[in-house]
Amino acid sequence: xxxxxxxxxxxxxxxxxxxxxxxxxxxxxxxxxxxxxxxxxxxxxxxxxxxxxxxxxxxxxxxxxxxxxxxxxxxxxxxxxxxxxxxxxxxxxxxxxxxxxxxxxxxxxxxxxxxxxxxxxxxxxxxxxxxxxxxxxxxxxxxxxxxxxxxxxxxxxxxxxxxxxxxxxxxxxxxxxxxxxxxxxxxxxxxxxxxxxxxxxxxxxxxxxxxxxxxxxxxxxxxxxxxxxxxxxxxxxxxxxxxxxxxxxxxxxxxxxxxxxxxxxxxxxxxxxxxxxxxxxxxx
Amino acid sequence: xxxxxxxxxxxxxxxxxxxxxxxxxxxxxxxxxxxxxxxxxxxxxxxxxxxxxxxxxxxxxxxxxxxxxxxxxxxxxxxxxxxxxxxxxxxxxxxxxxxxxxxxxxxxxxxxxxxxxxxxxxxxxxxxxxxxxxxxxxxxxxxxxxxxxxxxxxxxxxxxxxxxxxxxxxxxxxxxxxxxxxxxxxxxxxxxxxxxxxxxxxxxxxxxxxxxxxxxxxxxxxxxxxxxxxxxxxxxxxxxxxxxxxxxxxxxxxxxxxxxxxxxxxxxxxxxxxxxxxxxx
Amino acid sequence: xxxxxxxxxxxxxxxxxxxxxxxxxxxxxxxxxxxxxxxxxxxxxxxxxxxxxxxxxxxxxxxxxxxxxxxxxxxxxxxxxxxxxxxxxxxxxxxxxxxxxxxxxxxxxxxxxxxxxxxxxxxxxxxxxxxxxxxxxxxxxxxxxxxxxxxxxxxxxxxxxxxxxxxxxxxxxxxxxxxxxxxxxxxxxxxxxxxxxxxxxxxxxxxxxxxxxxxxxxxxxxxxxxxxxxxxxxxxxxxxxxxxxxxxxxxxxxxxxxxxxxxxxxxxxxx
Numbered sequence: 001x002x003x004x005x006x007x008x009x010x011x012x013x014x015x016x017x018x019x020x021x022x023x024x025x026x027x028x029x030x031x032x033x034x035x036x037x038x039x040x041x042x043x044x045x046x047x048x049x050x051x052x053x054x055x056x057x058x059x060x061x062x063x064x065x066x067x068x069x070x071x072x073x074x075x076x077x078x079x080x081x082x083x084x085x086x087x088x089x090x091x092x093x094x095x096x097x098x099x100x101x102x103x104x105x106x107x108x109x110x111x112x113x114x115x116x117x118x119x120x121x122x123x124x125x126x127x128x129x130x131x132x133x134x135x136x137x138x139x140x141x142x143x144x145x146x147x148x149x150x151x152x153x154x155x156x157x158x159x160x161x162x163x164x165x166x167x168x169x170x171x172x173x174x175x176x177x178x179x180x181x182x183x184x185x186x187x188x189x190x191x192x193x194x195x196x197x198x199x200x201x202x203x204x205x206x207x208x209x210x211x212x213x214x215x216x217x218x219x220x221x222x223x224x225x226x227x228x229x230x231x232x233x234x235x236x237x238x239x240x241x242x243x244x245x246x247x248x249x250x251x252x253x254x255x256x257x258x259x260x261x262x263x264x265x266x267x268x269x270x271x272x273x274x275x276x277x278x279x280x281x282x283x284x
Numbered sequence: 285x286x287x288x289x290x291x292x293x294x295x296x297x298x299x300x301x302x303x304x305x306x307x308x309x310x311x312x313x314x315x316x317x318x319x320x321x322x323x324x325x326x327x328x329x330x331x332x333x334x335x336x337x338x339x340x341x342x343x344x345x346x347x348x349x350x351x352x353x354x355x356x357x358x359x360x361x362x363x364x365x366x367x368x369x370x371x372x373x374x375x376x377x378x379x380x381x382x383x384x385x386x387x388x389x390x391x392x393x394x395x396x397x398x399x400x401x402x403x404x405x406x407x408x409x410x411x412x413x414x415x416x417x418x419x420x421x422x423x424x425x426x427x428x429x430x431x432x433x434x435x436x437x438x439x440x441x442x443x444x445x446x447x448x449x450x451x452x453x454x455x456x457x458x459x460x461x462x463x464x465x466x467x468x469x470x471x472x473x474x475x476x477x478x479x480x481x482x483x484x485x486x487x488x489x490x491x492x493x494x495x496x497x498x499x500x501x502x503x504x505x506x507x508x509x510x511x512x513x514x515x516x517x518x519x520x521x522x523x524x525x526x527x528x529x530x531x532x533x534x535x536x537x538x539x540x541x542x543x544x545x546x547x548x549x550x551x552x553x554x555x556x557x558x559x560x561x562x563x564x565x
Numbered sequence: 566x567x568x569x570x571x572x573x574x575x576x577x578x579x580x581x582x583x584x585x586x587x588x589x590x591x592x593x594x595x596x597x598x599x600x601x602x603x604x605x606x607x608x609x610x611x612x613x614x615x616x617x618x619x620x621x622x623x624x625x626x627x628x629x630x631x632x633x634x635x636x637x638x639x640x641x642x643x644x645x646x647x648x649x650x651x652x653x654x655x656x657x658x659x660x661x662x663x664x665x666x667x668x669x670x671x672x673x674x675x676x677x678x679x680x681x682x683x684x685x686x687x688x689x690x691x692x693x694x695x696x697x698x699x700x701x702x703x704x705x706x707x708x709x710x711x712x713x714x715x716x717x718x719x720x721x722x723x724x725x726x727x728x729x730x731x732x733x734x735x736x737x738x739x740x741x742x743x744x745x746x747x748x749x750x751x752x753x754x755x756x757x758x759x760x761x762x763x764x765x766x767x768x769x770x771x772x773x774x775x776x777x778x779x780x781x782x783x784x785x786x787x788x789x790x791x792x793x794x795x796x797x798x799x800x801x802x803x804x805x806x807x808x809x810x811x812x813x814x815x816x817x818x819x820x821x822x823x824x825x826x827x828x829x830x831x832x833x834x835x836x
Contacts, residue, residue, distance in 0.1 A: 047459045047460075047461055047462075048429065048430060048458075048459045048462065049429070057786075060790050062786055062789060062790060084792055084794065087789070087790060087791070087792050088792060091790070091791075092787075092790040094783065094786070094787055094790075096780075096783055098735055098780070099779075099780050099783035099784050099787060100783065100784065100787035101731070102727075102728065102731065102784070102787070102788060103699055103727070103731065104575070104697060104698045104699055104727070104730060104731045105697055105699060107802075108697075108699050108802060108803070111802030111803075112788075112791060112793075113791040113792060114800075114802070115799050115800055115801060115802055116791060116792040116793045116794060116799060117792050117798075118798045118799065118800050119800055120800060121800060121801060121802065121803075121804055124800065124801075124802040125802065128802065142577060144575070145731075146734050146735065149326060149327075150326070160791065161791070164791065164792070176457055177456065177457055179325050179326045179486045180325070180486060180487065180526070180527075180528065181325055181326075181526050182326075206459040206460060207460075208460075245460065245461040245464075246460065246461075247460035249531065250489075250530065250531035250532055250535075250553055251531060251535065253553045254532065254535065254553050254556050254557055254560070257553055257554065257556075257557035258557050258560060258561065260557075261557060261558075261561050263560070263561060263564065272531060272534055272535050272538065275535060276535065276538050276539060276542065279539060279544070279560060279564070280539075280542055280544070282564060283544060283564060335745065338749060340745050340748060340749065363751060363753075366748070366749055366750075366751060367751065370749065371746075371749040373742065373745065373746040373749070375742075377772060377775060377776055377779075378739070378742050378743045378746045378772050378776075379743070379746040379747060379750065379768075379772065380772060381767065381768045381771035381772050381775075391750055391751075391752075391768065392750040392751055395750060395751030395752060395753070396751055426775060440750060441749070441750065444750065444751065
């Protein structure tokens, strides 16, 4: 069964002037179809303004579709009475680590979500405990979020979502404001949640190297899905990726360059290890 | 414009429990027209270091000589220093405030006390050299995309005609296309305007292909200082302090350890491919 | 500079005071302030001083840390005491010049005012230092919940307060960065007369506001995404329940207040 299903999803941002006349219409999502199975790790790639964040906000019912339909965990997001339960089953981690932490103490922030949905006190504590543990932040539970690094803040935000026991977590460019260490921390945490707890992950990013380990990748541009497939399938289309000015991992680029020079390397090389292996095979 | 740093130390909140030694005995010489990348992870002291170069922070001990003059001399004109050493901060939103982009770029030269005509001429030149689209000159800066905001912010500093331009993580928060555009632009400016450019970043890969010299900061000290190829020889040590050399460097070393005679100095994809082809023959 | 302000900060420690229910601490602070402004005579002052020192000792907050917080109000204290000193008429005038005069009452008033202000700051900052902003707002929310009946949105106000407290340090840091970015472009925040200075602040305030609004927008969305729906149907992770210690604390408070009153009635001298 699919946990997220979008059918011909359209979203238009309408800008009005002071008198309420329509000034401009921007189509952020242009008839998008998408299907995510429970337990998958999905990546959505694209540049700023490609519509990927707009899509994310629909999954969490923060935006409602202009046309088309979207089901999350079997619930239609356009139905007003579904909004809270949709948000409970699809959590969201945002880009700016500072602007999503509400409380001044780490553990109290993690408890914020469960408090909102009326979880009894004892259970809140249980949830906070295991959520902090699952992101490796138990040590910092009594700290102020202001003293943490970007990656740590982002892990607190993830714990806050985990504490709501969602079936699916949408990560909306969670690493865009982090340094390389912070990026690694966050991506590793997402993978661990997926692997150990079976949480469906939707990772939205513009960094190619973060999607290498995903189960399935969608590439978006101008509100459309322009490519989809497994990372290997996507990365074997180097020319196309370059044409859309997406970053390709250097290992893939070297492989491509070698192929152009007539070296017999298979297409769809993703990692350095694979490339080394392929080159050594050629040598023999 | 040469800058010499002599045994610079800097402490945050000195003499308190929160005391942090952010810089330790920094000795550096920055010559005219250099293109330098300062690399380090968060908290390595790189941002603290560059804020010394235009006097925004004053060293706890040590001296900085700009064109032979000690900037900590009592009669030294700090504002004059800031006219010559321009600095673009990480987030452009921190400096944009005027009603139009053009007016915003005028702010710096206006503060230099130039007459209106010169100010506008400078602003116009600066916006042109960052290739800012002309139809946006008189639009408010707040609606721009991240990349365009960055251009206005850079132009705002360029309009002051600095001899040294420091950019603190100019690509933070940009997507790969935006990042490449800005880095290309900066490299171009360095070539065309002939000014010294100092680029601060936490990404080796981004900076390696542009700069002539890399300074690696770690825990408040200079760890390596040299041409990129030289610095990347220490890829294992870099890895230990949480910085990675370009992927290609790793690839070349791995191939070499497997007995393939490749060039360890290759840093770009093209160089690597060429060297591998040669080694395979 | 701005970073040195300790009022409103939290000092993490494991002390009896930290563990008290925030409602107790709020009430105690209120009672303490009343006592501070109605005590008379040296005996009252001694009682209050002992109480304050005892509380600070119990809280495990280093005394030097508390004193540092006083730095930010030195000007205010000097100003008020100077006013009291120079403008209070009294029986024995020691010095007179135009409208200014120093009298015996003036001197006692000035001294009293200085003591009151310093004690006031020490006492209230002790409360904020030992209570997390969240506990504080929780305490306020619960203590004032009776106002809900006359349609005062107590929960919303409490939520706003705790968010404001969380973002104050972030905005202070941001102000610092904006200031530097503009100084690098030759902005001058130090020279010129008052009007010029105010005008020079514009390049600082606009980016700060723009960013604050963006943060507010982001935060509202993040709260909604985590099912925030106002105060109804919410449970508490740390619900407020009184313990034995809280009862004892209340008892001590009343005893303290009674002693101050008794001292005022029976030993109201000197003064």
